[in-house]
Amino acid sequence: xxxxxxxxxxxxxxxxxxxxxxxxxxxxxxxxxxxxxxxxxxxxxxxxxxxxxxxxxxxxxxxxxxxxxxxxxxxxxxxxxxxxxxxxxxxxxxxxxxxxxxxxxxxxxxxxxxxxxxxxxxxxxxxxxxxxxxxxxxxxxxxxxxxxxxxxxxxxxxxxxxxxxxxxxxxxxxxxxxxxxxxxxxxxxxxxxxxxxxxxxxxxxxxxxxxxxxxxxxxxxxxxxxxxxxxxxxxxxxxxxxxxxxxxxxxxxxxxxxxxxx
Amino acid sequence: xxxxxxxxxxxxxxxxxxxxxxxxxxxxxxxxxxxxxxxxxxxxxxxxxxxxxxxxxxxxxxxxxxxxxxxxxxxxxxxxxxxxxxxxxxxxxxxxxxxxxxxxxxxxxxxxxxxxxxxxxxxxxxxxxxxxxxxxxxxxxxxxxxxxxxxxxxxxxxxxxxxxxxxxxxxxxxxxxxxxxxxxxxxxxxxxxxxxxxxxxxxxxxxxxxxxxxxxxxxxxxxxxxxxxxxxxxxxxxxxxxxxxxxxxxxxxxxxxxxxxxxxxxxxxxxxxxxxxxxxxxxxxxxxxxxxxxxxxxxxxxxxxxxxxxxxxxxxxxxxxxxxxxxxxxxxxxxxxxxxxxxxxxxxxxxxx
Amino acid sequence: xxxxxxxxxxxxxxxxxxxxxxxxxxxxxxxxxxxxxxxxxxxxxxxxxxxxxxxxxxxxxxxxxxxxxxxxxxxxxxxxxxxxxxxxxxxxxxxxxxxxxxxxxxxxxxxxxxxxxxxxxxxxxxxxxxxxxxxxxxxxxxxxxxxxxxxxxxxxxxxxxxxxxxxxxxxxxxxxxxxxxxxxxxxxxxxxxxxxxxxxxxxxxxxxxxxxxxxxxxxxxxxxxxxxxxxxxxxxxxxxxxxxxxxxxxxxxxxxxxxxxxxxxxxxxxxxxxxxxxxxxxx
Numbered sequence: 001x002x003x004x005x006x007x008x009x010x011x012x013x014x015x016x017x018x019x020x021x022x023x024x025x026x027x028x029x030x031x032x033x034x035x036x037x038x039x040x041x042x043x044x045x046x047x048x049x050x051x052x053x054x055x056x057x058x059x060x061x062x063x064x065x066x067x068x069x070x071x072x073x074x075x076x077x078x079x080x081x082x083x084x085x086x087x088x089x090x091x092x093x094x095x096x097x098x099x100x101x102x103x104x105x106x107x108x109x110x111x112x113x114x115x116x117x118x119x120x121x122x123x124x125x126x127x128x129x130x131x132x133x134x135x136x137x138x139x140x141x142x143x144x145x146x147x148x149x150x151x152x153x154x155x156x157x158x159x160x161x162x163x164x165x166x167x168x169x170x171x172x173x174x175x176x177x178x179x180x181x182x183x184x185x186x187x188x189x190x191x192x193x194x195x196x197x198x199x200x201x202x203x204x205x206x207x208x209x210x211x212x213x214x215x216x217x218x219x220x221x222x223x224x225x226x227x228x229x230x231x232x233x234x235x236x237x238x239x240x241x242x243x244x245x246x247x248x249x250x251x252x253x254x255x256x257x258x259x260x261x262x
Numbered sequence: 263x264x265x266x267x268x269x270x271x272x273x274x275x276x277x278x279x280x281x282x283x284x285x286x287x288x289x290x291x292x293x294x295x296x297x298x299x300x301x302x303x304x305x306x307x308x309x310x311x312x313x314x315x316x317x318x319x320x321x322x323x324x325x326x327x328x329x330x331x332x333x334x335x336x337x338x339x340x341x342x343x344x345x346x347x348x349x350x351x352x353x354x355x356x357x358x359x360x361x362x363x364x365x366x367x368x369x370x371x372x373x374x375x376x377x378x379x380x381x382x383x384x385x386x387x388x389x390x391x392x393x394x395x396x397x398x399x400x401x402x403x404x405x406x407x408x409x410x411x412x413x414x415x416x417x418x419x420x421x422x423x424x425x426x427x428x429x430x431x432x433x434x435x436x437x438x439x440x441x442x443x444x445x446x447x448x449x450x451x452x453x454x455x456x457x458x459x460x461x462x463x464x465x466x467x468x469x470x471x472x473x474x475x476x477x478x479x480x481x482x483x484x485x486x487x488x489x490x491x492x493x494x495x496x497x498x499x500x501x502x503x504x505x506x507x508x509x510x511x512x513x514x515x516x517x518x519x520x521x522x523x524x525x526x527x528x529x530x531x532x533x534x535x536x537x538x539x540x541x542x543x544x545x546x547x548x549x550x551x552x553x554x555x556x557x558x559x560x561x562x563x564x565x566x567x568x569x570x571x572x573x574x575x576x577x578x579x580x581x582x583x584x585x586x587x588x589x590x591x592x593x594x595x596x597x598x599x600x601x602x603x604x605x606x607x608x609x610x611x612x613x614x615x
Numbered sequence: 616x617x618x619x620x621x622x623x624x625x626x627x628x629x630x631x632x633x634x635x636x637x638x639x640x641x642x643x644x645x646x647x648x649x650x651x652x653x654x655x656x657x658x659x660x661x662x663x664x665x666x667x668x669x670x671x672x673x674x675x676x677x678x679x680x681x682x683x684x685x686x687x688x689x690x691x692x693x694x695x696x697x698x699x700x701x702x703x704x705x706x707x708x709x710x711x712x713x714x715x716x717x718x719x720x721x722x723x724x725x726x727x728x729x730x731x732x733x734x735x736x737x738x739x740x741x742x743x744x745x746x747x748x749x750x751x752x753x754x755x756x757x758x759x760x761x762x763x764x765x766x767x768x769x770x771x772x773x774x775x776x777x778x779x780x781x782x783x784x785x786x787x788x789x790x791x792x793x794x795x796x797x798x799x800x801x802x803x804x805x806x807x808x809x810x811x812x813x814x815x816x817x818x819x820x821x822x823x824x825x826x827x828x829x830x831x832x833x834x835x836x837x838x839x840x841x842x843x844x845x846x847x848x849x850x851x852x853x854x855x856x857x858x859x860x861x862x863x864x865x866x867x868x869x870x871x872x873x874x875x876x877x878x879x880x881x882x883x884x885x886x887x888x889x890x891x892x893x894x895x896x897x898x
Binding site: 005007008009011012015018019021022023024025026028029030072073074076077080081084085088092095097098099100101102103104105106107108109110111112113114121136137139140143173195198199202203204205209216219220223230231233234237238241242244245246248249 | 636637728836
């Protein structure tokens, strides 16, 4: 077994090297802005850039909207499938897997062809409507992850018994869904929410082709024109992703505790 | 010379001693059970024999050959696991033939041996099935066939029936013993179920906290337990706390009532001694000279159908006894005063009272 | 229950309407449009046009990059997962690696391109280190980050973690008893892997490699930020087409999209089928 252990350490070391070196390089590069010394100048420039603030704010707003709409769509659906219409599960699961199969660029291509100014639903006609279309696109992209998160959360609690208990106490379905079920799958929803946030913040294709001032296109623009700011942005993006994943772990612990030990 | 010899076998896990100085000799063709509660070291000992654990000290010899340093795949031992451990990607036939295949036996030999083994375990038509298509009992039989196909010199079974339903356990228990007798293979069987151990074994090794508490035939273990642990682990145990009154004539006292016992050498008047007494040795009796009797109060009566289980209190002692249901006579009630009797020779003095 | 039955369907309505409007309809529109000409007649002409040299070469490059990053990522990810699950490393390494893999598998897109530019670009840190301390001029050997192998290397950054994330539970599923049973039956370590462990694992391994393939095939942001339009992969081609109507024919664009859907669809379909198969065995 001694030989195996050496090989494992070697594999791990190489892996760590491959994954850390780009991060270190990026950090180093981002600090090179002031000639001859290391500084956080690039970060100051970036964070002070009004376009950074606007695009980040824009993407954050859309991300929140995506999360809300996503939960409103997914929670009742997952609940109904689990409790009342289990036979439709394969269809719904197929739908939630489609965004993973059909590339994002294809989906947004479809949007542009269907919902342009001359269609039955002219969503690209105005900026606001396009914002909405973009949000719906994000909901579609995050659908697989949100559905899987909520479904796991529902699986971990005894939905049937909770519902019957609430019904016997006279609750109607909105009450059951939002005041009984929702609080109990809160951690699962938060996991899905943070993943959605990470996806939306970094998303490029949809925002670029729908011509909206999101964070993704801003990143690409900076990359095309500036030297050191892109590296600073990459570090910022990495930290945001790390924060999202970390928060998933923190909140995911709630669901994990209610599952039997793996 | 015995077939399997364990000499001063020990295993420590850091500060914890899992197995302590186990010495044992098992004859060829014997069926020996390792019996004890969880954590007593029985599985660790078995795994050392198999080669999955390295002993901290001690030797293992099979048929005169020291195997302590050999790897598991060099020892020619068969093993059946609690979780069956059938290879899920192989059919039953492929599973059973696996040992022969890795030994590079010719294909004809493999297929005839597989057929033979499937006949032995009573599943001749199941060769092309996959493990997930079989029930738990069937999977375990296939596991047994797989272990035996390579003609091992020793068969090890690690709680093979624990994962199965009660009924299957009983039928499979008998089948394992039948197969073992037919092949005459030396077998070690690890279990925490004393009924299994008692019904299947030629000899039982009772273990506790890494040590052998007692080694003997089922009859010996059950009727002559040498320690409180063995007595209470195997079967139901009654303990009788007595005070010695006259060692010379073997007289002791329980709850102020006199009893005659044997084996009081070295005891002094006033000593406290504890005796073990099996429930089946006690019966209701009116006071009779020459037989020990005790008068007490009926504390609990449980009607279990064909058996009526009763607990009788004598001061600080409580004895449990069983009687058969008598259709014409309802059982006595709680609070009744009763007299029970038992022979002096049925009392066993416990070593560590 | 009977009364709430139609109510349940009603409850599903928003989801179904959304799915139809924003997922199924756009996809179907493109698929149908790919076999129509501008007049609306059915034709296979668009698909035939896919076989132009520059479009065919775009598909071919995309397939090669996706295959390279999937196979290499799959192999390296497997070795890493093996090291962490079965390699006898300290217990705390596993959750750390899995968390990092979760982050890295989402760290795709434009920031990833920036990171690799800062590492292996002409003015990147590693390039500079290799030259200054080892006298090794990376770019003199013909290596270029803005190329096939550069993009593949960059893609590995999210392919390897994805493999690790999916393979780790699969490796957990290898029961310790199988290894012991095979050993006591006389098998060597190599025989155990050849006859038992790899056959049990290969649906997961192959399936995940296919997933990696589809994942890479549909990616566009990283490639665009790294190579601009210089590397002619299908997603960039489609992107340019949508932006500037480069091909002057939306139906050809539909056909491009159809080709992509077919490839990623087959790949993912095979992944799901293989996953279901391995789950059946291990029930």
